[in-house]
Amino acid sequence: MQKRDREATRARLLEAARLRFAREGYDATSVRDIARDSGVDATLIFRYFGSKKQLFDLATAADVPAGLLDGPQEELVARMVRTVVEHDWTAYGGEHPLVAMLRSSAHEDARRRIRDEVCATYVDALRDLAEGEDAELRAELLSAWMVGIGILRSVVATPALAGASAADLDPHVAAVATALLGRPMSGAVAPAGER
Amino acid sequence: MQKRDREATRARLLEAARLRFAREGYDATSVRDIARDSGVDATLIFRYFGSKKQLFDLATAADVPAGLLDGPQEELVARMVRTVVEHDWTAYGGEHPLVAMLRSSAHEDARRRIRDEVCATYVDALRDLAEGEDAELRAELLSAWMVGIGILRSVVATPALAGASAADLDPHVAAVATALLGRPMSGAVAPAGER
DNA sequence: TCCGTAAGTCATCGAACGCTGACTTGAGTG
DNA sequence: CACTCAAGTCAGCGTTCGATGACTTACGGA
Structure with missing residues (x-):
């Protein structure tokens, strides 16, 4: 060496x-x-x-966790929330890289990169799940929720969210995802064996 | 002069x-x-x-729109979303001041100010509306959604949300607010005469 | 053992930063 | 007209920024 x-x-x-x-x-x-x-x-x-x-x-190049898009569709939102809440982002200061990159959002370059990644990783996948008229808008609204959760958790450090685990959020994830996508969604991610 | x-x-x-x-x-x-x-x-x-x-x-001192907390309770969330989507924030570059202040969130001072205002203006009011066990968490989750909407609209400029009006969001506001708060919420703000 | 090459250091550049104190200008008053 | 005092300007402080090029060190093949 x-x-x-x-x-x-x-x-x-x-x-x-x-x-x-x-x-x-x-x-x-x-x-x-x-x-x-x-x-x-x-x-x-x-x-x-x-x-x-x-x-x-x-x-700050994108670093999407592997396997986000694998697994049952009804658990997609739950998996996404888990990448925000549970994934190990210590290399990025403990925050989801997208949330961290918002600190540099004064620069148009950084904004464009955030937009590209949000659309490519989250909105696109969710749009396919949403049924009915304004699928794009609902996919973005759900993406907005997850971005907001990341921000309130780590940047703003709001009392309950900062200490919440993914399991605490599960029932609410299920409720909101179901309400927005218009189809039943699960809040939890089932272990691989139960699939 | x-x-x-x-x-x-x-x-x-x-x-x-x-x-x-x-x-x-x-x-x-x-x-x-x-x-x-x-x-x-x-x-x-x-x-x-x-x-x-x-x-x-x-x-960057707080500048809460008057009348946010007045009016029917079931329209509170809809009124909040309107302060994000429709209120005239041109003095702050067209974004909600909280969203704009996130650009300075590298400084602990700014973070604390954001937290104080999010809690005082949004979470506190929503917690009183939420019924059941984890009212605080659900109030924060709803606040997170609105923060996320503001960010995806103006900072990230995601295609559908950037051009959406408050009316476009109304049905989805009703669905999500109802799902999270566990009580029927309206998506639209009724004119004063109809109250 | 010598020596070329590449890894790493040092001194320093010009520009911009936040901030200060001495100065000039101009409106209002008697 | 003379005077005052606040509004506004100016040059420059000490520091830090991103960036450059000449220099020194040490590994590895001959």
Whole structure:
């Protein structure tokens, strides 16, 4: 094992950048902060990534949990809520990356990336489930709920939601998803064996 | 009418600050930006407001629309959604101030202010409406939905929600509010004459 | 053992940041 | 007209920002 390991250093910088950008947003994060966290010199950021902006783009690139779209349709919303509430996002400061990226939403680039990912990952899948007239709108309203839950949980830290587990939310997930999609939805995710 | 009008200049600075802080967040806004927008010198900001931080606190101070809590209880959620969708927030860059303030959520101060206002204005009122066991959690879940709607509408600009009117949302507001609160809720706000 | 190459450091740049104190301007008063 | 005092300007403080290029260090093949 080398002491000087380009790839390892690059990876450490990327990891530190992910954490900083998620926690504090683009503007409040300096390249010196990231370098200090990684224990290396700040100039390596420019050597390896070109610019702060390019590092940001790389560090906040989408990272959709595998298996979100697998499994029973009636549990899709419950699975999505679980990626917000239970998934291990410690690499992003403990928040869903989309929620974290909202801190940088002053930049149109970041907004567009958020929009693309929200639509591609959540709205598109939900639209197929919604039946009836304005499926798109209802899919977006459900996506809005999950984004809002993520924000109130971690950013705003509202008392009950901050401490709620996915199981606490299950019955309400079922009620809202059923009401919005117009078809019976489950609030819990059944273990693989029971499928 | 004076050309040199302390109060008018102060008001212009405050207005420009409100717009900038809402649109771009605390860090991405410089006092020089605000001064340029107002057509005055940047140093007046320190003369009139003490510091950038104090100006921020003043500019983003809560501004709850009057009459939110008046009117029939079953229309409360519909009224809240209307403050997100229809209220004139042009002074805050066209977004609900809470949504705009999320751009500055890297600062604990701003987070605390958001939490206080969300709880005081929305969660508290909704908790009283919710019946049964976990009223607090359900009130927060409904608040989360409205916050999420505001974000997907203006920040993320998701296709259907960005162009939706309050009337478009009415049926879905009724469905979700009823499902979460466990009591019949109306999606529309009846004109005063019909009460 | 030597030496080329690549990893990592150092000094520093110009611009922009928030903020301060000394200065100039102009409206109102006697 | 002379004077006052507040409104507004200006130059610059010390700091930090993103970024650059010359330099030093150390690994690995010859």
